[in-house]
Amino acid sequence: MEKGTMKKTKSKSRRVFLTGDGAIAEAMRQINPHVVAAYPITPSTQVVETFARFVADGLVDTEFVVTESEHSAMSACVGAAAGGGRVMTVTGSQGLAYMFEVLGVTSGLRLPMVMAIANRALNSPLNIHGDHSDTMAMRDMGWIHLYSENGQEAYDNTVQAFRIAENPNVRTPVLVAIDGFQTSHMVETLTVETDELVKKFIGKYIPSYPMIDIDNPVLYGAADRPDYYMEHKRNQLVGMINAPEVIQQVGKEYGDLTGRYYGLVEEYRMEDAEYAIVVMSATAGSVKDVIEQLREEGVAAGLLKIRAFRPFPADEVAKSLSRTKSVAVLDRCGTGGAQGGPLFLEVRTALYEEKSPPQVINYIFGLGGRDLPLRDIKDVYLRLREIARTGKRGKLVDFLNLRE
Amino acid sequence: MVSFKLKDIATREERFAQGHKMCPGCGVAITVRQIMASFEEPVVIANATGCLEICSGTFPHSSWKVPWIHSAFPNAASTIAGLESMYRAKLKRGEIHKERKIKFLAFGGDGGTYDIGFQALSGAAERGHNFVYVCLDNEGYMNTGGQRSSATPPGARTTTSEVGKVLQGKQQFRKDLTRIMAAHNIPYAAQAAPSKWLDLMKKAYRAFEVEGPAFINVLCNCPTGWHADPARGLEFVQRAVDSCFWPLYEVESGVVRITYKPRKKIPVVEWFKDQGRFKHLLRPENEELLESIQVEVDRIWNQLLKDAGEEM
Known part of the structure; x- marks a missing residue:
């Protein structure tokens, strides 16, 4: 994040201690959506609980619908958004999996809404801890994905997400993800x-085709035969194609107001990096620490953090990594039989057209909350240096901190 | 009160317009017209996946002159709950004039209501959203070629409860969804049939009148799935009513009221005959099975009479 000049606002921002869940709930209070429909699930439960207190204290006038399942939560969000107002939900893991069929309805109907996710492993075995297998499993459901490194980013991303989703050129739902427990339960x-400031930034909600406007009846969710379906799916994609520009505009505007700027990716010590790690969310923080150590030891290490995973910022990734000698992509998600983790596949594809692309390897890490010690991250960089030195890539996909 | 004089009903604006693609004689289409003609307030509709949805909302056509949404198969109740919540949120914020009264209506078939959508319906009823849910019960997954549902009558042949050397159609009785919905202690739950159109329309009117969730379960003949003459569809529905397989009643604030009592209760076999799906039940070797169905129908009817405080 580049440092910007802080614009003076009438009243001051506050420094607070909050968990990642608390940070999202605080943003929700300020946004005051028309409808929040949600079903509690660990590790995002605190968001719903905190918001329930705001509702009970009258700090928001949101219609808070505590449904009997995540499927109904997302369905109620679809109905509410089609009604013509600001809508939000919160979930993760099994809850997100249970929503699956409705996630495509939301994006297919071009309903702008925001979903906060505390990333968590999927059954089986049951595991309540963090990894990205839940959101990666729905990466092609037509939602924009924003990943947050910490509570601050969780807060900032939640606020910006509404502006992105509601932009008339986008009109696509946005999910804001944080790492389960590492961020959701960490007080920062x-x-x-x-x-x-938040109210002004998100602005008044302007509905496109509100169903509640009964004088102008509209139909949502028609059936399509093969003669129309493809054209409609192509039209839906336009929102995704327009999204990168809007994500960057909104990130710049937010930065001008708060001093915290956001783009599609964040580059850390990449200007002269020879060895780079690509990762999303909380792990980026650990990687930054390791980079500082290695830099002191004379190792030119850098980090490319992906903020917007969907739409995937292929040009930015290629531009950033093409200058390096070797790259390790850290996926907090298994391969499922693919040629590597989902992030790895994207990064490797993005580099395909480069004249002399770096060697790219893939590590699967942190499944089900498995810790990633700093020494393991350091070893990754040392291996990258070795690959660059010898030209021998070795194993393409491997695990970190796994007992074998 | 809206007028139920035939002349007034006939001249009332159709909000479910002609040009839909439902089969000729379809009980669902008849029921939807009756429901839509039973109240005059503005309405917003959520429709579960099924015949009605496909036949009235295939792009670029629509039969609806009111705001209408289809999301998926199991979630008509949760979708309408979201819409109703948005309406309340907008009322609260003064974004809609407080005099602007809008009704919220959900349609689902027995598949989308008894089975895959049951949880969403139960949840929405418990949360007390102000909506009317109409189940268009044609006793099977008829949109997809006639598979069994938990509303399919015992012994009925469907493509997933076949008649063969060892099995004689559906092995189980049906789920009593109307009573289950009444057990949610919602303001209004009723069972109706399009063959008794005035009874149905009055129930629909009452359902829209009460504050809170209301549920109406309507038996609709299926021209294809029942394997019976479509021109006689409503006659078959009425036989279900007269055999007390499908009693017409309502439950309001816990009080059960039977709204139509057949002058002469006909044997259940009278309702089964002339429908291809029950043909095998009339064979002599299935006499025992038929008898056991009659016993169960009588037991449930007698229980209803008792609950309604009526003489057996």
Whole structure:
């Protein structure tokens, strides 16, 4: 993140101690959606619980619908958004899996809404801890994906997500993900902007085709035969194609107001990096620490953090990594029989057209909350240096911190 | 009160317009017209996947003159719950004039209501959203070629409860969904049939009148799935009513009221005959099975009479 000049606002932002879940709930309070429909699931339960207190105290006038399942939560969000107002939900893991069929309805109907996710492993075996297998499993459901490194980013991304989703050129639902427990339950110091700033930033909701406007009846969710389905799916994609520009515009505008700028990716010490790690979410923080150590030891290590996984910022990734000698993509998700983890597949494809692409390897890490010690990250960089030195890539896909 | 004089009903604006692709004689289409003519307030509709949805909303055509949404198979109740919540949110914020009264209506077949959509319906009823849910029960998954549902009558032949050397159609009785919905202690639950159109329309009117969730379960003949003459569809529905296999009643604030009592209760075999799906039940070797179905129908009817405080 580049440092910007802080614009003066009427009242001051606050420094607060919050968990990642608390940070999202705080953003929700300020956004004050028309409808929040949700079903609690670990590790995002605190978002729903905190919001329930805001509702009970009258701090928001949201219609808070605590459904009997995530399937109904997302279905109620579809109905509410089609009604013509601001809508949000929260989930993760099994809850997200249970929503699956409705996720495609949301994006297919071009309903702007925001879903906060505390990433968590999928059954079986049952595991409540963090990994990305839940959101990766729905990566092609037509949602925009924003991943957050910490509570601050969770807060900032939640606020920006509404602007992105509601942009008339996008009109696509957005999910904001944080790592389960590492971020969702970690208390951090972060900056919360004033209610006025957030309200002004997101603006008044302007519905496109509200069903509640009964004088102008509209039909949502028609059946398509083969003669129309493809054209409609192509039209849907336009929102995704327009999204990168809007994500960057919104990130710049937010930065001008708060001093915290956002783009599609974040580059850390990449200007002269020879060896790079590509990763999303909380692990980026650990990688940054290791980079600082290695830099002192004279190793030119860098990090490319992906913020927007969908739409995938292929050009930015290629541009950033083409200067390096070797790259390790860290996937917090298994391969499922593919040639590597989902992030790896994207990164490797993005580099295909480069004249002299770096060697790219893939590591699967952190499944079901498995810790990733700093020494393992350091070993990755040392292996990258070895690959660059010898030209021998070795194993393409491997695991980190796995007992074998 | 809206007028139920035939002349007034006939001249009332059709909000479910002609040009839909439902089969000639379809009980669902008849029922939907009756429901839509039973109230005059503006309405927003959520429709579960099924015949009605496919036949009234295939792009670029629509039979609906009111706002209408289809999301998926199991979630008509949760979709309408979301819409109704958005309406309340907008009322609260003054984004809609407080005098602007809008009704919320969901349609689902027995598949989308008894089975895959049951959880969503139960949840929406428990949360007390102000909506009317109409189950268009044609006793099977008829949109997909006639598979069994938990509303399919015992012994009925469907493509997933076949008649063969060892099995004689559906092995189980049907789920009593109307009573289950009444057990949610919602303001209004009723069972109706399009053959008794005035009874059905009055129930629909009452369902829209009460504050909170209301449920109406309507038996609709299926021209294809029942393997019976479509021109006689409503006659078959009425036989189900007269055999007390499908009693017409309502439950309001816990009080059970039978709205139509057949002058002469006909044997259940009278309802089964002339329908291809029950043909095998009339064979002599299935006499025992038929008898056991009659016993169960009588037991449930007698229980209903008792609950309604009526003489057996």
